[in-house]
Amino acid sequence: xxxxxxxxxxxxxxxxxxxxxxxxxxxxxxxxxxxxxxxxxxxxxxxxxxxxxxxxxxxxxxxxxxxxxxxxxxxxxxxxxxxxxxxxxxxxxxxxxxxxxxxxxxxxxxxxxxxxxxxxxxxxxxxxxxxxxxxxxxxxxxxxxxxxxxxxxxxxxxxxxxxxxxxxxxxxxxxxxxxxxxxxxxxxxxxxxxxxxxxxxxxxxxxxxxxxxxxxxxxxxxxxxxxxxxxxxxxxxxxxxxxxxxxxxxxxxxxxxxxxxxxxxxxxxxxxxxxxxxxxxxxxxxxxxxxxxxxxxxxxxxxxxxxxxxxxxxxxxxxxxxxxxxxxxxxxxxxxxxxxxxxxxxxxxxxxxxxxxxxxxxxxxxxxxxxxxxxxxxxxxxxxxxxxxxxxxxxxxxxxxxxxxxxxxxxxxxxxxxxxxxxxxxxxxxxxxxxxxxxxxxxxxxxxxxxxxxxxxxxxxxxxxxxxxxxxxxxx
Numbered sequence: 001x002x003x004x005x006x007x008x009x010x011x012x013x014x015x016x017x018x019x020x021x022x023x024x025x026x027x028x029x030x031x032x033x034x035x036x037x038x039x040x041x042x043x044x045x046x047x048x049x050x051x052x053x054x055x056x057x058x059x060x061x062x063x064x065x066x067x068x069x070x071x072x073x074x075x076x077x078x079x080x081x082x083x084x085x086x087x088x089x090x091x092x093x094x095x096x097x098x099x100x101x102x103x104x105x106x107x108x109x110x111x112x113x114x115x116x117x118x119x120x121x122x123x124x125x126x127x128x129x130x131x132x133x134x135x136x137x138x139x140x141x142x143x144x145x146x147x148x149x150x151x152x153x154x155x156x157x158x159x160x161x162x163x164x165x166x167x168x169x170x171x172x173x174x175x176x177x178x179x180x181x182x183x184x185x186x187x188x189x190x191x192x193x194x195x196x197x198x199x200x201x202x203x204x205x206x207x208x209x210x211x212x213x214x215x216x217x218x219x220x221x222x223x224x225x226x227x228x229x230x231x232x233x234x235x236x237x238x239x240x241x242x243x244x245x246x247x248x249x250x251x252x253x254x255x256x257x258x259x260x261x262x263x264x265x266x267x268x269x270x271x272x273x274x275x276x277x278x279x280x281x282x283x284x285x286x287x288x289x290x291x292x293x294x295x296x297x298x299x300x301x302x303x304x305x306x307x308x309x310x311x312x313x314x315x316x317x318x319x320x321x322x323x324x325x326x327x328x329x330x331x332x333x334x335x336x337x338x339x340x341x342x343x344x345x346x347x348x349x350x351x352x353x354x355x356x357x358x359x360x361x362x363x364x365x366x367x368x369x370x371x372x373x374x375x376x377x378x379x380x381x382x383x384x385x386x387x388x389x390x391x392x393x394x395x396x397x398x399x400x401x402x403x404x405x406x407x408x409x410x411x412x413x414x415x416x417x418x419x420x421x422x423x424x425x426x427x428x429x430x431x432x433x434x435x436x437x438x439x440x441x442x443x444x445x446x447x448x449x450x451x452x453x454x455x456x457x458x459x460x461x462x463x464x465x466x467x468x469x470x471x472x473x474x475x476x
Contacts, residue, residue, distance in 0.1 A: 028320035030428040031435050033464035035442045036324045037134035037174045038392050040283065041379045044142040045158045045177070050165035053172045057131025060385035063334065064123065067355045068386075070097060071113075071120030077356050078363050080119065080394060082112040105450075115397055123389045126444050131385055133443070134174035134376075137162070139193050140181070140218050151189065155196040163204035176214035176250070182225040190217075191232060202240055209246065214280060218252045219288065223267070223274035226251065230276050248278050254285035255292045259313045268317040282318060283378070284310065286328030302328055302365045311372060320428075327369040329378035334358035334387070359387050366391035375439055389443075396445035399436075407433040408455040414470055430466035438464060 043052060068074040072093045075083040087093050100108055100117050108114050137158050139151065146154075158177075165171035177197055180190035194215065201209070217229050226249070233247040251271055253259070261267045272279050289310055290300040301307075307328075314325060335358075336351035343351070362384055369377050370391065379388055410433055437454065440446045441461075451461055460469045 029322050030320055030431055032322040032324070033431065033435060033438055035173075036376055036439065037172075038375065038443045039377055039379050039385075039388050040134040040136050040174075040326060041132050041172075041382075041385075042136045042138045042142050042178065042329070045137045045139045045154050046143060048137045048158045048161055050161045050168060051170045052161075053132040053135055053165075054170050056382035056385065057127050059382040060131055061124065061127040063355070063383045064127065064386040067334075067352055067359075068120075070094075071117050072096070074120050074390065075113075075116035077359060078390060078394075080116045081398065083116065085112055086116065115394070118397055119390055119393045122393050122444055123386055126389050127385065130173070130444070131382070132172040134212075135172045135176075136216055137175070137177045139190075140178050142178075148189070148192075151193055152196055155193045156200045159197045159200035160204060162210065163201055166205060166208075166210055171210060174212040174214070175210050176212075176216060178216035178218060181219035182217065182228055183219065187228075194232065195236070198236060198240075207241065209242075214248045214250050216250045216252065216283070218285070219254050220251045220271055221255055221257045223270045226271055226274035226279065230274070230278055233278065245278065248280050249275060250281040250283055251275070251279055252283050252285050253310060253314055254288035256289070257292075259310055266313060266317045268314060269321075272318065272321065272323055279323065281324040281326060281376075282314060283326040284314070284328045284374075287331065289328075300331075302330060303368070308372070311374065315373065324376065325374055326376035326378070327374040329380050330362045330365045330384065331380070332358045332361045333381045334362065334383045335381065355383075358383075359390075362387040363391050367395060370395040392443055393445045396436075396440040396443075400440070400446060400450075403433070403436050404453045407437070408453070411455055411469070411473070414473075430470065434464075434466045434469075437461070 041053075041056065049055075064074075068077065070093050072083075072086045072088075074080075075086055087096060096113060097117075100111060100113060103111070108117070111117075139155070143151070143154070162171065162175070177194075179194050180186040182190055215229070215233075217225065220226060229249055233249075234244070236242070237244055237246055253268070258268065258271070259266060268282065272282070284307070286302050286307060287300050290304055290306060291297075293306045295304060295306065311327070318325065334355045337354050338347040338351050366377060366388060369375075377388070379385060407430075410430055414430060437446070437451045438461075441448060441451060448458055448461055452458070456469065460472065463469060
């Protein structure tokens with residue numbers, strides 16, 4: 001058979017296409033396998049202490065045990081799967097708890113109460129061991145506008161406390177600060193706070209930053225604000241003998257102009273590129289964004305439709321780039337309205353109803369975020385932490401069987417396929433499936449051993465790379 005195209009013609013065309021394909025892959029490398037925290041806790045810089053994260057865990061655990069002393073209570077409040085089949089009386093709940101506690105995980109998983117029991121106990125374990133995954137020492141909304149002398153002093157004291165926390169190992173695995181925005185009226189204040197904080201911290205730690213340290217720049221509307229922060233980073237790194245690129249940043253999606261600019265375009269990719277590889281995440285600011293849409297305070301909630309629009313636009317703009325995306329915060333705090341020891345029966349009941357109502361709202365908001373592909377959100381109070389983990393664990397554990405079958409089938413199919421040229425598409429799709437398990441393991445929803453049901457080995461799981469797994473499988 002005579003072919004119409006010569007080898008030279010085909011090579012020239014396909015080599016040109018290769019250049020375009022590789023450029024696309026560089027821009028959209030896919031989801032990163034790196035650990036992403038399930039939340040960021042924002043706390044006023046003036047309140048930050050070296051053991052803040054530890055104390056938040058203690059408060060959160062007390063809150064959980066006070067208003068849900070057993071797993072059945074929580075299951076019924078949140079209407080977890082099979083909650084209607086769980087017992088109501090205290091003695092029956094105690095008997096069921098003891099029965100489940102004596103079972104191994106494989107046997108327990110066959111019980112209808114397994115999901116509720118597992119979620120509850122994993123929450124307790126998490127609050128006892130790593131209640132806060134990410135903390136942001138806040139000099140913006142959580143701190144407010146104060147006299148320069150006060151913010152200067154707070155920047156120095158917060159840095160000192162962070163240095164103590166680093167030494168005592170009482171800080172969260174991810175941590176950072178949020179400075180004031182680089183708007184025309186606040187850019188000098190934001191820069192000064194950053195300088196004081198970092199200079200003080202490095203002096204106290206002999207030039208060492210905490211692991212996963214990040215600077216949050218809020219209310220970004222134009223790339224030039226990010227460019228300025230990057231240039232400040234470069235100056236600071238040089239003067240303090242830090243390796244170039246050490247300082248990382250996050251941006252915030254808080255205004256309509258960052259969803260669509262004056263030319264009718266979404267500017268988020270430009271803003272990320274302005275970070276020159278230093279920008280690792282984009283966080284949604286629920287209340288500033290809804291306010292920028294003209295929504296009145298009463299209706300400014302994560303459940304408002306304008307938030308879903310902004311989320312999807314952010315996903316469309318930054319999907320596949322490896323930038324971590326975070327949803328915002330629920331502002332309904334599960335704190336009892338009545339305080340003190342001598343409360344009436346009515347007050348005790350009102351406290352319980354108030355906390356349970358706030359739990360339900362927070363749980364629904366977090367589940368909505370997870371279902372829509374936002375695996376991180378904000379928390380503002382330690383009492384919100386139990387519901388952060390309740391929703392997160394329910395999300396992963398409810399989906400684990402389906403995800404296991406999907407990944408196992410994909411691995412088997414990909415491993416026996418014929419290797420022809422670039423296998424990026426296989427690797428990118430597989431990485432997305434693998435990342436589900438990595439996220440579940442990172443937050444404590446499942447263990448490495450439980451992920452073995454996918455057919456992957458411990459070594460393959462720890463590689464965190466589907467590309468490496470595929471290469472290893474095909475080499476055998």
